[in-house]
Amino acid sequence: MSSDNGPQQPSADGAREAPEQLALLRETVRRSRPPRARPRTWRGAELAAELPVARVLVDKGLLHLDRYFDYAVPAAMDEEAQPGVRVRVRFGAGEREGRREGGRLINGFVVERVAQSDYPGALAPIAQVLSPERVLSPPLLRLCRAVADRYAGSLADVVQLAVPPRMARAEKRASPEAQPPPSPPSPGSWERYVDGPAYLRTLSEGGSPRAVWTALPGPDWPQELARAVAAVLSSGRGALAVLPDGRAAARVDAALTALIGDGRHVLLTAESGPEQRYARWLAVSRGAVRAVVGTRAAMFAPVHDLGLAVLWDDGDAAHSDDHAPQPHAREVLLQRAVTEQAGFLAGGHGCTVEAAQLVETGWARPLTAARETVRETAPLIRTVGDLDEARDAAARTARLPTLAWNTAREALQRGPVLVQVPRRGYVPRLACERCRAPARCARCSGPLEATDERGSLRCGWCAHEAPDWRCPDCGGARLRGQVFGARRTAEELGRAFPAVPVRTSGREHILESVPDAPALIVSTPGAEPPAEGQGYAAALLLDGWALLGRPDLRAEEEALRRWLSASALVRPQGEDGTVLIVAEPTLRPVQALVRWDPSGFALRELAERAELGFPPVSRMAAVSGRAEAVEELLGQAGLPADAEVLGPVGLPVIEPGRPRRSGDPPVGEHWVRALVRVPPGSGAAMAAALKTAHAARLARREGSPVQIRIDPPDIG
Template sequence: MDSDKAPDERGPEQLALIRAAVRRSRPRARTAAAISDHLPVARVAVDKALSHLDRFYDYAVPAAMDADAVPGARVRVRFGGHVARGQAGRRAGGQLVDGFIVERLESSDYQGPLAPLSSVLSPEPVLSPELLRLARAVADRYAGTLADVLQLAVPPRHGRAEAADAPEPLPPPTAPEPGTWSRYPTGPAFLRALEGGGTPRAVWTALPGPHWPRELATAVVATLASGRGALVVVPDGRAAGRVDSALTGLLGAGRHVVLTADSGPQERYRRWLAVSRGAVRAVVGTRSAMFAPVRDLGLVAIWDDGDSSHSEPHAPQPHVREVLVLRATTEGAGFLVGGLGCTAEAAQLVAGRWALPLTAPRQVVRAAGPLVRTVEEADAARDAAARTARLPSLAWRVTRDGLTRGPVLVQVPRRGYVPRLSCQRCRTAARCAVCAGPLELRADDRVLHCGWCGRLEVAWHCLACGGTRLRAQVVGARRTADELGRAFPDVPVRTSGRAGPGGEGVLASVSDAPALVISTPGAEPVAEGGYAAALLLDGWVLLNRPDLRAGEEALRRWLAAAALVRPAADGGTVVVVAEPSLRPVQALVRWDPVGHAVRELSERAELGLPPVSRMASVTGTAAAVADVVATASLPPETSVLGPVPAPAADPAAPPLDRVLLRVPPGSGAALATALKAAQAVRLARGAEPVRVRIDPPDIG
């Protein structure tokens, strides 16, 4: 054999001899490890987020791993992509993937030889049976896979956190006094039910003012007093901090944990382990805390369920409210959805008698809330004061009077300086000549920038009429701060919102000294003693969004800002610049979010829209979407809406279609099952994937 020849000069026989010699030179594989005599089969949920692989797989447990391979432990296995149970690791090859042991068995229903576990990453049982059942239920409801849900439910491992000893559980606290819950006729009874081990379910419309964090904390303490655990999910870290402070004041340190991204991966995992081990039974956290493995769960609560932060952006995109409804049902826990506003989904829980309303009498609501006054957009445009300070005369007077008594809050729908521009002559939106993105004006250089590609535009002209002058479609928070600063030169001006040029970031609180606080929705800081007044500007920006929830969302954001203002008896006044006759504006004036939600629910029922009906969106190429609709075993009563062009985040991406599938109440599970099965079949044959989302929030 001439081994000096180049590979392409060797014949097939010579190449075969060389390969055989190489194989003989390799060391022989070690003898297979002995298999455990006790429950030798481990059923594993592998980390493969593909619909056609969404099942459990059986592996043999080596004797050396017997003690560590407990149900719930993390393991690593060989996975070759087979779809029949037990075949996952049959070949010596395959890919090493992570997974969780879900149970140990005496035998497998697969008749062939089982591949052994490759390793036990940790003997810590992080996947409890309750968490596994919840993850499976969430995956089924949202047409997703168990692997996707487990990635959301179980945080990444940190060995140092696992090595630390868990603190000893503390005895239950004493039952709390009702406190401000007494303002609600059924509030004390709700607490007594929790204290007695009951499972009350309520939709709570909170009164304006600073009391809601302590009221949530009181409900948690009442649950702990019964010897059970409690879970509270809030939209953001600022809300979590307020509830955390209230719980610390009622319970002291060490009885609860806060699960947010701000604490860092290792510290968050350490706290999660304390909950999983049963050392702590009270959790306050943001979205991912909805899966927190609280022992003996007695209460699940969500604050402000209309906030978009409660909708998980990662597959299968569950909503916190729906996950907590599942937990309350399957784990036999009490349920509380609270907020200053009320969503149509919460109103449906009351309408279906699944939960009871928890509200205050009208006279109590009027005493707790500020005075709300309205100004039409047209009046603001004609007002001379609006041309200098962007405020109509009424708002200017309210601001001037409020600054003599304390800080004044100004809510502006958009951040930035002038984030949206149009031609002054024909009102056509100003667009980038390269990518067609929206042009905006920034405060730092006063030069036109493209909001998509960042390109500078130095010689803009309107393509529709040839005009060269621009007008503001929307004025941002920074521009508002500049204008109000000139109108009230002796008053400090502060901004709160996502950090940007000249901004201060999101402020947690401000003092009670006179100041103008310019904030975007959701970033309003809490003022000591409450704001003297609040201005809600550019209401049309919120109300004119092409979204089914535009009115509900506008009211929710207005209520959140207005609730930070002092009661009317103390001079608190809110001015909203919007059309007074619109339903959300009237609901704000009357402070009647429940009435608004009930009316919204009634209209959606007449039109067959969520939440009365169930809906799914299917997004992909036109051919892929058509294939799913044609091949899926959809419920017979399914309405197919579309296809229509899907909204594109990237204008350079290829165009996609979207179809909405609507079914009546009671058929949502069948719709999700049909879509998941269709996805599995298409992926198994290598077809082009589509995006499926159950209960999409942006149906327009």
């Protein structure tokens, strides 16, 4: 008999439960103990008494290091090492965690201060506080993180775009004193738009309206944009306007200064110089200035209490950054409008498909003028098609149709004439006169171009001279031009109009403006200078086929945008302003120009892309690299279930001597590109999956490099 109080054998279930109970008991005892004393020193150096751990974003744009690193805060740096300041820390190949004393010094930003670190070992201390200026504010950090996630990039790369390099002398300068808000502006020329006055009134009353603005042709758009900014400032909030180039930004800067005076806004462009630009950026960061006008980099400007984000001409390629992760200003400003609950205004003479989608989905409202007003302000558009040129002897021999010569001759009696030529240079494309084979360089197979009227030949890739060229196919030695550039056009016009000055505007030298006097201005797209007074008397848009014939999804949209930008500089039809375009009249972008209907063209283009599943209806990512590397990355990425992989297809091999663009494969390597397409709502998941897989490959250091581009501008 066994006693009730005697020892008993554990059951089988009890034997299984004993280890779990013992582990639970040990965890309870561990939690009941007082916390272990935190070390107050590091190698003899005293640490900060409160929040002695700093989480630092190191200036390393490596995707697999896209996280924060913990460092100890010495007591001597306690006051200065606050969130947002620049520091220097030890970080090296042997000390990836930045925990030990070794490693080289690199820059970084303190993100936050915490009481303890998750790292079990000893933390290396911050080596130096570069400046007590808090340049990486929490709102700016959140914006940079959102942009990095959207474009599958690293946070350090985005912060490098958002925060300009430090200039010590600029930090020592005192920022100007904040000025009181200006009075609400009058509508002015906004009266020409159906909802223009109401839009300004809503901004001045503290509202955040979102609109896509189709600006009327003429010189008034800088003043209209300035009035929108002034309306926001009158409500006590901040404003940000991003323009494609320094010339456009300077025009808006001058208009805003004339409207509200000095001291209430700053101009952020590369022309200001690093020190002056950083001083202006600091004035915005400190809250002394509430409005910014600038180029692409200004999209990250830390405007306090942002009330309006403005983007002018969002179809311009200059709005897409060339540096990783290559964000577009439109997407950054849309992100800011949403997260900061600000108004949004996308303006331009044309309308992109992305802007049309904002209107189509109801996120933004159209801001347009009545058709009667458009007809009153737009110039007369005339066309010359292929059949007209075939019947025109002048067009066959001199490349310019008779109607173009007559239009220029008549308009020169009233003022300057603009001539838009799609290509720069003299004769950038040549072919054998006998067999029509393209003329190629014997050294690198690059295209030969004529550099002057003497017929001097030079390779467009390696600049090798080719004085004794002969066609390798037929042995011919005579060449004919396939494409004529701005300098050749200027030479022909100079011979035709010897009494009229001829000036060129292009990449080498862009004219700021031209006087209101008879002159011929030959310009490449995007470099057209405005004419003083009422504008150009006429414009000739030559070689339309060169813009329309590009193998690109956006070829027609881009051609119309460039034609509209040039035509908007011409006087209205009531003042005999005329635009002559040499292109097939039946083409849809030509008809959109004749009717001056960019919004209608964009909506039709959006409908067609929706049927085909092309952006912006879908989200896309381009994955480029060697075939095996692309296949490996796509196989490892946990793409969304609704993702569709198109390709891969081979990319052209970059030959030695040929200039490389951003995203091109290394010289001589055979790369392929695959497109990943997802429907709306899955873009974030696609970017996260590609980023995770790419980071894992980089951490393992396996395989050849791969490039990822979210929302590639060219999917052709």
